[in-house]
Amino acid sequence: MEQSTTLELRNIHKSYGELKVLKGVDLSAKTGQIITIIGSSGSGKSTLLRCINQLEKIDSGEIYFNGNVIVNDEISNKSKIIKENINDLRKRVSMVFQQFNLWSHMTVIQNVTEAPTSVLKMRRSEALERARDVLTRVGLEDKLNEYPANLSGGQQQRAAIARALAMSPEIILFDEPTSALDPELEHEVVRVIKRLANENRTMILVTHDMKLAKDISNYILFMDEGKIVEKGSPDVIFNNTKTDRLKKFLETVSFSNT
Numbered sequence: 001m002e003q004s005t006t007l008e009l010r011n012i013h014k015s016y017g018e019l020k021v022l023k024g025v026d027l028s029a030k031t032g033q034i035i036t037i038i039g040s041s042g043s044g045k046s047t048l049l050r051c052i053n054q055l056e057k058i059d060s061g062e063i064y065f066n067g068n069v070i071v072n073d074e075i076s077n078k079s080k081i082i083k084e085n086i087n088d089l090r091k092r093v094s095m096v097f098q099q100f101n102l103w104s105h106m107t108v109i110q111n112v113t114e115a116p117t118s119v120l121k122m123r124r125s126e127a128l129e130r131a132r133d134v135l136t137r138v139g140l141e142d143k144l145n146e147y148p149a150n151l152s153g154g155q156q157q158r159a160a161i162a163r164a165l166a167m168s169p170e171i172i173l174f175d176e177p178t179s180a181l182d183p184e185l186e187h188e189v190v191r192v193i194k195r196l197a198n199e200n201r202t203m204i205l206v207t208h209d210m211k212l213a214k215d216i217s218n219y220i221l222f223m224d225e226g227k228i229v230e231k232g233s234p235d236v237i238f239n240n241t242k243t244d245r246l247k248k249f250l251e252t253v254s255f256s257n258t
């Protein structure tokens with residue numbers, strides 16, 4: 001069966017003042033595809049993810065979700081349409097951050113039920129049931145009533161992944177989900193991510209962990225100075241590297257043992 005395109009970015013530009021961070025980025029994600037973005041620090045990877053779910057406003061370009069336009073140059077000044085489109089998008093695209101970003105004043109289960117009840121207007125009982133389910137899937141069924149401060153980094157990140165899953169998102173964005181963790185905790189988070197990768201869920205992952213990128217991706221994008229410089233399957237990226245820039249980058253990065 002032909003897979004449909006869930007997310008499409010065309011010619012995205014983004015600057016902070018004089019600094020051009022994204023210089024015409026295209027990206028197309030099909031349903032169930034796992035796309036990994038690699039590239040050196042400052043190349044624009046986090047900015048790109050933040051533009052996808054509109055935590056950052058793009059300067060120009062187009063974003064389509066399931067064939068519907070979310071933002072383009074024509075409607076970017078029509079604030080009402082943009083706001084509706086963005087709200088709609090955020091119901092279906094969840095993000096997991098490097099620093100977990102759990103709400104510290106809420107317990108684990110409160111963190112996980114918050115968006116389904118407030119954003120999706122789900123009944124409390126249903127949200128609780130779903131929260132228990134996703135927390136069990138990430139191995140935190142015994143931590144429901146703990147506050148984030150009482151959890152290890154790996155547990156906090158797994159709670160953050162459960163929070164994202166509780167929205168039943170069509171796409172999950174991960175921004176370096178393992179790089180704030182000690183190696184032994186990294187392992188447990190990688191295991192959860194790999195399991196999700198097998199569930200036919202569309203994921204876009206930024207990571208410095210080339211072993212993880214190699215293991216789980218269908219497609220890899222290499223970003224350098226705000227542009228996608230090279231793209232292809234893991235085999236193409238790692239074994240048939242074309243550009244000197246990517247060759248240099250691959251010489252500097254680690255292949256961890258997770």
Ligand SMILES: Nc1ncnc2c1ncn2[C@@H]1O[C@H](COP(=O)(O)OP(=O)(O)OP(=O)(O)O)[C@@H](O)[C@H]1O
Binds near residue numbers: 019040042043046047
């Ligand atoms: N809110 C902001 N205001 C001004 N400059 C910013 C802002 N966010 C990012 N930048 C700049 O944009 C550039 C790209 O940053 P970005 O965080 O996207 O890089 P990255 O590829 O994710 O890097 P890393 O691998 O270190 O996380 C950097 O030069 C950064 O300093």
Ligand SMILES: [Mg+2]
Binds near residue numbers: 046
């Ligand atoms: Mg980043």
